[in-house]
Amino acid sequence: MPSLFPTQPSIWRLTHILVETTKFRYLTVGGVIIGLRLASTLFEGVGFAMLLPIMEYMVAGQDLNSLQSGSEFWRRLVEMADGLGVTINLAVLLGISFVSILLRQLFQYLQTLYEIKQSRELDRRVQVAGFSEALATRLGYLDNLRSGDFVNDIVHEAGTANATIFLIFTSIGVLLQLVMYVGIVVAISLPLTLLLLFVAGLQTVLLRGLMSRSRRVSEEITRSNQNLASFLIERIRSVRLVRLSGTEAEEVANMDAKVRDLNEGIINVQMIRARIPVIVEPLGVLSMFTLMVVGSDVLGVRIEPLLMFAAATLRSLPLMQQLMTNYQGLLSITGSIKATVKRMHALAEEKEPLGGIREFTSIKNAINFENVSFDYGAGASLPALDGVTLKIPAGYITALVGPSGSGKSTLIDLLPWLREPNVGRITFDGICSTEFSLKSLRSKIAFVPQSPQVFNESAAQHIRYGNAFATEEDIREAASLASAADFIDELPDGYDTLLGEDGVRLSGGQRQRLDLARALARKGDILILDEPASGLDADAEEKFRAALMRIRQETGMTVILIAHGFSTV
Ligand SMILES: Nc1ncnc2c1ncn2[C@@H]1O[C@H](COP(=O)(O)OP(=O)(O)O)[C@@H](O)[C@H]1O
Ligand SMILES: [Mg+2]
Numbered sequence: 001m002p003s004l005f006p007t008q009p010s011i012w013r014l015t016h017i018l019v020e021t022t023k024f025r026y027l028t029v030g031g032v033i034i035g036l037r038l039a040s041t042l043f044e045g046v047g048f049a050m051l052l053p054i055m056e057y058m059v060a061g062q063d064l065n066s067l068q069s070g071s072e073f074w075r076r077l078v079e080m081a082d083g084l085g086v087t088i089n090l091a092v093l094l095g096i097s098f099v100s101i102l103l104r105q106l107f108q109y110l111q112t113l114y115e116i117k118q119s120r121e122l123d124r125r126v127q128v129a130g131f132s133e134a135l136a137t138r139l140g141y142l143d144n145l146r147s148g149d150f151v152n153d154i155v156h157e158a159g160t161a162n163a164t165i166f167l168i169f170t171s172i173g174v175l176l177q178l179v180m181y182v183g184i185v186v187a188i189s190l191p192l193t194l195l196l197l198f199v200a201g202l203q204t205v206l207l208r209g210l211m212s213r214s215r216r217v218s219e220e221i222t223r224s225n226q227n228l229a230s231f232l233i234e235r236i237r238s239v240r241l242v243r244l245s246g247t248e249a250e251e252v253a254n255m256d257a258k259v260r261d262l263n264e265g266i267i268n269v270q271m272i273r274a275r276i277p278v279i280v281e282p283l284g285v286l287s288m289f290t291l292m293v294v295g296s297d298v299l300g301v302r303i304e305p306l307l308m309f310a311a312a313t314l315r316s317l318p319l320m321q322q323l324m325t326n327y328q329g330l331l332s333i334t335g336s337i338k339a340t341v342k343r344m345h346a347l348a349e350e351k352e353p354l355g356g357i358r359e360f361t362s363i364k365n366a367i368n369f370e371n372v373s374f375d376y377g378a379g380a381s382l383p384a385l386d387g388v389t390l391k392i393p394a395g396y397i398t399a400l401v402g403p404s405g406s407g408k409s410t411l412i413d414l415l416p417w418l419r420e421p422n423v424g425r426i427t428f429d430g431i432c433s434t435e436f437s438l439k440s441l442r443s444k445i446a447f448v449p450q451s452p453q454v455f456n457e458s459a460a461q462h463i464r465y466g467n468a469f470a471t472e473e474d475i476r477e478a479a480s481l482a483s484a485a486d487f488i489d490e491l492p493d494g495y496d497t498l499l500g501e502d503g504v505r506l507s508g509g510q511r512q513r514l515d516l517a518r519a520l521a522r523k524g525d526i527l528i529l530d531e532p533a534s535g536l537d538a539d540a541e542e543k544f545r546a547a548l549m550r551i552r553q554e555t556g557m558t559v560i561l562i563a564h565g566f567s568t569v
Helices: 011-022 026-049 051-059 064-070 072-083 090-135 139-143 147-188 190-237 239-245 248-298 303-331 334-349 408-413 438-443 459-464 472-481 485-490 508-521 538-555
Strands: 366-374 385-393 397-401 423-428 445-448 526-530 558-563
Touching: 011 090, 011 147, 011 334, 026 051, 026 090, 026 147, 026 303, 051 072, 051 090, 051 303, 064 072, 090 147, 090 334, 147 190, 147 303, 147 334, 190 239, 190 248, 190 303, 190 334, 239 248, 248 303, 366 408, 385 408, 385 423, 385 558, 397 408, 408 526, 408 558, 438 445, 445 508, 459 472, 459 508, 472 485, 472 508, 472 538, 485 508, 508 526, 508 538, 526 538, 538 558
Parallel strands: 397 558, 445 526, 526 558
Antiparallel strands: 366 385, 366 423
16 A cells, blocks of 8 residues: 655654644644743743832832832832722832742643643553554554564654654743743843844754754664564563573673663763753853843943843743753654654554445355465565365364465455455355455454464453353353363362463463363354364364364354364364
8 A cells, every 4th residue: 555654754744643643632732731831921021020120119219209200110000009009119019029920830830730631641542542543453564563663652652752742832832931031131122132132043053963963863762662672572472482592691682782772862862952051051141241241331221121131031041941952852752753653654554444334144055265365465475375266164164274384374364354365255155255344244253263362361351352241151161162161170260360471371272272262152153263283182182172073063153174184174
């Protein structure tokens, strides 16, 4: 399928796609965040701007009359205070400033709280959507997927990527704050402000090289993270192979190399971040001193406004710094956004079909494969199935026998549409399988794969898996029919015994019979058994054969049995 994914997407385009796929109400959320920020900025501004009248009031020896005669501002202030029935004194002036700063902190607190909640909400959406999409993705895509890459993208990269949206909102807020200070500075002296803006522009240019490096390193970090997760999952799952091959030391060295790789990237990005204040801060202070000298000696600005100018510049410096750090942060998670967006995009594109609208109930006559071919595609030299035509009669046990690699497992994967044929079709009582809804078809097919997959749950939970309504009695009946009842009874906690990841606490044969019990509890119409006897010894095989005979007699299911030799048959 052609991918519409852009090859060199910008950070803005990626963020846009991310937001679109999550259907996150980012406009509302952004509005609230920026609104709260605006409120705190406003109060900060009032609290800060009050410093000038306070200074003037103190310098004028607390004489309101002289202040009013000299300035429009003071006349207005006294008028307003009179209207409210308040007389202005130092305590009132300080009080206004103090309350403003208090309110500013309150709004900032609310903003932080809201941001944390919304950011978790966005993470939840992306992660749940990723998992749900993966469950609906074609097997062909999942076959070629390293589980570590997937886990890393959904758990780690997605969380990091989501932070971009909030970084953008926060940056808009910081920008507002900066604009406010610039406003204050403009009110003091326009020429000084222009000079200040020129210095700020100079800083941005100085930081540009560092910024583009952040973006590059970020993609390396994402790759290292994926590598590390995949490596860990694969090695821990195959710890037997490692131990029996005596490759522990090599694997530890491999792990070490992978973590070093990751560290290099992370340290790089952090170093870039650490350099930002080193450039912004001294340059800012230096220019402030210069501007103060220029302000007083050349422009003749009075001392109080000049002090205000210095204070405003000092307050703006951390904001400048934060803005730069945010931008660098944004660039340094490019890799994460790209990985997340790419993953969501691929999952959406590789969706499994839903099938037709017809309800599948049972088969009375036969299943027919008509000239069916299947090709695994990329890398496979020969098709796994080439023009297969065969008939599976209803109500019988049909055995498919062939050497390993001959395509038996592939063939039966086509029945419940785990894979789709490239050519030909499969019919149930003459009706093409694509006409049935995928859900109804699968609900009637009980499938025991070649290597049964067992979660770390109890024996009873496994038998009930996919069949939530099975009663205690159904479970015991299915276990008995699958010749699994005896060994389950002997487990330490019987049916409540936890089976361990991948059912490690069971032998191969036991796992197969337990899984057969699960398949039987579904009470389907068609039972597929993929090499059920392959891992069994003579005794277990005998038990399995007896179970099969009973199943045939008691259930009347259509059974398809795969074997690589004739002994089971
Ligand atoms: N997921 C896969 N991706 C690519 N090729 C596969 C995959 N699974 C099986 N094959 C190939 O398809 C052929 C048939 O495999 P399979 O149906 O498992 O055979 P059998 O079950 O008869 O042993 C083999 O050549 C195998 O290498
Ligand atoms: Mg097979």
